[in-house]
Amino acid sequence: GDDAGQAHFDAVIARDSRIEPTDWMPADYRHALIRQMSQHAHSEIIGMQPEANWITRAPSLKRKAILMAKVQDEAGHGLYLYSATETLGITRDEMTAQLLAGKARYSSIFNYPAVTWADMGAIGWMVDGAAITNQVPLCRASYGPYARAMVRICKEESFHQRQGFEILLELSHGTPGQKAMAQDAVNRWYGPSLMMFGPPDTDSPNSQQSMAWNIKRFSNDELRSRFVGMLAEQAKVLGLELPDPAVRLNPDTGKWEHGPLDWDEFKNVLAGRGPCNAQRMERRRAAHDGGAWVREAAAAYAAKQAARAAQ
Numbered sequence: 001g002d003d004a005g006q007a008h009f010d011a012v013i014a015r016d017s018r019i020e021p022t023d024w025m026p027a028d029y030r031h032a033l034i035r036q037m038s039q040h041a042h043s044e045i046i047g048m049q050p051e052a053n054w055i056t057r058a059p060s061l062k063r064k065a066i067l068m069a070k071v072q073d074e075a076g077h078g079l080y081l082y083s084a085t086e087t088l089g090i091t092r093d094e095m096t097a098q099l100l101a102g103k104a105r106y107s108s109i110f111n112y113p114a115v116t117w118a119d120m121g122a123i124g125w126m127v128d129g130a131a132i133t134n135q136v137p138l139c140r141a142s143y144g145p146y147a148r149a150m151v152r153i154c155k156e157e158s159f160h161q162r163q164g165f166e167i168l169l170e171l172s173h174g175t176p177g178q179k180a181m182a183q184d185a186v187n188r189w190y191g192p193s194l195m196m197f198g199p200p201d202t203d204s205p206n207s208q209q210s211m212a213w214n215i216k217r218f219s220n221d222e223l224r225s226r227f228v229g230m231l232a233e234q235a236k237v238l239g240l241e242l243p244d245p246a247v248r249l250n251p252d253t254g255k256w257e258h259g260p261l262d263w264d265e266f267k268n269v270l271a272g273r274g275p276c277n278a279q280r281m282e283r284r285r286a287a288h289d290g291g292a293w294v295r296e297a298a299a300a301y302a303a304k305q306a307a308r309a310a311q
């Protein structure tokens with residue numbers, strides 16, 4: 001019954017162990033996971049767009065091959081996460097319908113445009129850097145399928161982060177024009193990448209419960225502070241500046257601090273009014289419609305196989 005289920009669930013969480021798909025779980029826990037995991041999956045799929053935009057314009061064959069591999073990894077992460085979310089009793093079709101109807105969120109960061117080649121560097125260094133900072137603790141999330149998916153995804157994200165860093169390193173040691181392009185990309189992606197961690201702790205309605213359930217291990221501000229520290233140290237190696245004079249390691253708290261972020265802009269992006277929201281959704285809908293024949297063919301094939309097996 002539910003009482004025994006709840007007692008088992010509480011005990012598993014208390015000893016910091018894993019909940020598996022066949023275990024009883026509270027409806028709110030299931031719902032919180034579906035929300036976060038499907039948002040995460042949608043982010044990977046929508047997140048392919050800003051970079052796919054540069055595949056045909058990558059400056060060399062080597063860069064093109066690397067970028068294609070990275071974008072394919074993102075498709076893989078999305079599919080992996082949809083599968084993990086399906087273990088909670090929602091179908092991929094339902095999740096896709098929620099996304100296409102504008103009812104499901106995806107990360108704010110993918111509503112910004114990738115305007116120069118240096119943006120491929122900044123996305124890898126900062127966006128994937130933020131993703132790793134956020135996702136390494138999720139490898140210890142209490143829901144087994146999510147935690148296990150994160151282990152593999154984080155390995156690929158660290159490759160992505162290094163390739164972005166390397167693009168920026170090469171540009172910053174290139175011509176003055178290339179260095180300026182790298183600096184401009186870092187300037188534009190800095191604020192949005194810090195906001196990927198979500199609203200400040202004082203304004204984060206889900207954090208407390210998610211942390212009590214061992215889904216989240218650290219608060220949004222804690223992870224943001226760690227990320228700023230990583231950027232500050234690596235920017236020195238890159239020879240680039242962070243566009244934030246307030247970045248410093250506070251000697252009293254031992255924490256990295258940053259200047260104010262534009263939370264009105266964040267709210268606008270979440271409300272669908274960011275620079276590329278409409279374009280991203282339109283592209284996603286077109287891709288979904290364009291793939292209809294593949295889904296129909298796969299369904300027809302599955303039906304034929306099932307009919308044959310039943311004979």
Ligand code: FAQ
Nearest residue numbers: 040043044047106107108131195196197198204205206207
């Ligand atoms: N964008 O109460 P909280 C990637 C929403 S990495 C949009 O603090 P929570 C890799 C939040 O859903 C990006 N919405 O929420 C890649 C909530 O709304 P709701 C994906 C946001 O869940 C790299 C409301 O605000 N990573 O894709 C954002 O405790 C390069 C209140 O916020 C993940 O999804 C945002 N930035 O904490 C791919 C990681 N922040 O549902 C391609 C997993 C907050 O109540 C290229 N997710 N909201 O209506 C998480 O860790 C958490 O869900 C947070 C938000 C930290 C994002």
